[in-house]
Amino acid sequence: MAETKQENKMGVMPVNKLLISMALPMIISMLVQALYNIVDSIFVSRICEDALTAVSLAFPVQNLMIAISSGTGVGVNALLSRSLGAKNQEAADKAAKNGIFLAICSYLVFLILGLTACNLFFRTQTDSATIIAYGDTYLSICMICSFGMFIQMMFERLLQATGRTIYTMFTQGTGAIINIILDPILIFGMFGLPKLGIAGAAVATVAGQIIASVMAVFFNFKFNTDVSLKGRFRPSGHIIGQIYSVGIPSILMMSISSVMVYGMNRILIAFTSTATAVFGVYFKLQSFIFMPIFGMNNGMVPIIAYNYGACKPDRIKKTIALAMVYAECIMLIGLLVFKLKPDLLLSFFNASPEMLAIGEPALRTISWSFLVAGICIISSSTFQALGNGLYSLAISFGRQLVVLLPAAYLLSLTGNIHAVWWSFPIAEVASLALSLTFMYKINQKIFIPLRKMQRESEN
Known part of the structure; x- marks a missing residue:
């Protein structure tokens, strides 16, 4: 009986209310994890x-x-x-x-x-x-x-x-x-x-x-x-x-960031160990922005998967659209904080003058990638929910290993540490292009046939 009620809720509850009710516990849990990540590094610093x-x-x-x-x-x-x-x-x-x-x-x-x-x-x-x-x-x-x-x-x-x-x-x-x-x-x-x-x-x-x-x-x-x-x-x-x-596939997707971080550490430490510390601080800080979106993903995926099985493309598209709007709002807040108060963020980590000199431009530059990151994250989870996990893997692999690391290495050849940080916005733009391409394919492959099935069932 409980299972039937859950199915009814997934298929009939207003999408906005459903998404919030499903995602909020996950977001709270993710925020606690993000807080731990930051506090842990604050004490180590x-x-x-x-x-x-x-x-x-x-x-x-x-x-x-x-x-x-x-x-x-x-x-x-x-x-x-x-x-x-x-x-x-x-x-x-x-x-x-x-x-x-x-x-x-x-x-x-x-x-x-x-x-x-x-x-x-x-x-x-x-x-x-x-x-x-x-x-x-x-x-x-x-x-x-x-x-x-x-x-x-x-x-x-x-x-x-x-x-x-x-x-x-x-x-x-x-x-x-x-x-x-x-x-x-x-x-x-x-x-x-x-x-x-x-x-x-x-x-x-x-x-x-x-x-x-x-x-x-x-x-x-x-x-x-x-x-x-x-x-x-x-x-x-x-x-x-x-x-x-x-x-x-899930292990590979999550492991890609390990390879990326290892590669970035190798590139940055050639300048100074402080640059590596700055990158580590950025990773901790950005988790507080990204973790709520990952929590929303966890609430969004079952809604999309259920309504995919129920042949309700309108509810799927509305869920995706709302999730993207919320994600972009969170990212916009993150962008403003990173742009306006990078010195305050770094001060939590007992930043030295050298760390501030490297870290402030780093946070301001990398934060440009937040503008489109929310769309990319939601798109990737959408592909997984619709049974196209290889698209998600391709986006993650392409962003971090095909674009970001090579771009960071090439920019490091200029001898300017501040140039290296631009590899993040460059990689995110490439990720957006790939996400939109795959979303178009999903529309042709899944949403259009679903709409036809829906019309046939109604007639």
């Missing part, structure tokens, strides 16, 4: 600029861990939801158990890398002994203790797949808040605890993840009656293949 640079250089690996755990979860979600819809409880339970098995295997890979490869990773980016030492300490702790993140994300996906998204808000929010609270205590040695420095930032991060993972496991065993995780388990190659057939 109080150690020194080299520590902030080290955390910036560590981002590609941390993002890769998130990409693998989240992408695997997407695959598990798809298989689990399909099995439950087909009333195949055994298949649903096997999908969940194999997903947990894959999360543990993924952790073991990063555990080994954390024990052996962190120092080498940083040495490929810088020859500064101080930055390498900070980075090795920070990243090795994050990787060795990443079991909390992998378990948290997998068990959260099990809750999401069965419609219990409210619990994921609790786990994500609690993990982020614990991290924020522990950061200053462990970094600076408050309340009689030892001063751990950058190691404290890493410990705070993994502590939040571990506690959130315990909560996610508890919520599943206590409240998730749609999936049984008890009984014997044997890994299934067939089920794992099904999971990754859906999950690998």
Whole structure:
């Protein structure tokens, strides 16, 4: 009965009200995550600029861990939801158990890398002994203790797949808040605890993840009656293949930004390590602008997918149009803040005069890309919702690896650090052109046939 009501709401509720009701919880959750990202770096910057640079250089690996755990979860979600819809409880339970098995295997890979490869990773980016030492300490702790993140994300996906998204808000929010609270205590040695420095930032991060993972496991065993995780388990190659057939495209899409950030770090650090710190700060700050749009995407995708199945092209187009309007409004706010108050934003990170000299023009220049970024993000999620994920992958790959990195490298040859930042607006314009091209194809391939089907059903 509850499922029928949800279907009715998706198909008949006024689109604007529906989009807001679906997206708002996701937006709040994403904002909490963005706040954690920013606050974490603010405290690290109080150690020194080299520590902030080290955390910036560590981002590609941390993002890769998130990409693998989240992408695997997407695959598990798809298989689990399909099995439950087909009333195949055994298949649903096997999908969940194999997903947990894959999360543990993924952790073991990063555990080994954390024990052996962190120092080498940083040495490929810088020859500064101080930055390498900070980075090795920070990243090795994050990787060795990443079991909390992998378990948290997998068990959260099990809750999401069965419609219990409210619990994921609790786990994500609690993990982020614990991290924020522990950061200053462990970094600076408050309340009689030892001063751990950058190691404290890493410990705070993994502590939040571990506690959130315990909560996610508890919520599943206590409240998730749609999936049984008890009984014997044997890994299934067939089920794992099904999971990754859906999950690998998502993993690749999210991993592209790791490659891009690694490449940008290599380009920028050739000028000065401060430029890399500025880029890391920008990435943290822009998450506060982009995360609400990603949250809106999470609310928008099921609306589009449902109405696609219901042959209601008008509702799909209205959802897309409203989402783009909201996204562009958010981006406009971000543009104004980055343009008018870059010095204030950088001051949160204990910016040195050199950092301000590089960072203020950087934020002002990069923010031009916000003008069209909202349209590109919504378009990409629309393609996924309509079953054309390869379009989304092509846009992400084209923007970050085909345009942005080569443009940044070519502009760096001028010897002017400020020129490099223009690679972001250039890449976003290219992304917009590709998005509009694919949207035209979607219109021809999906919307026009849908409209014909709708007319035929009405007649």
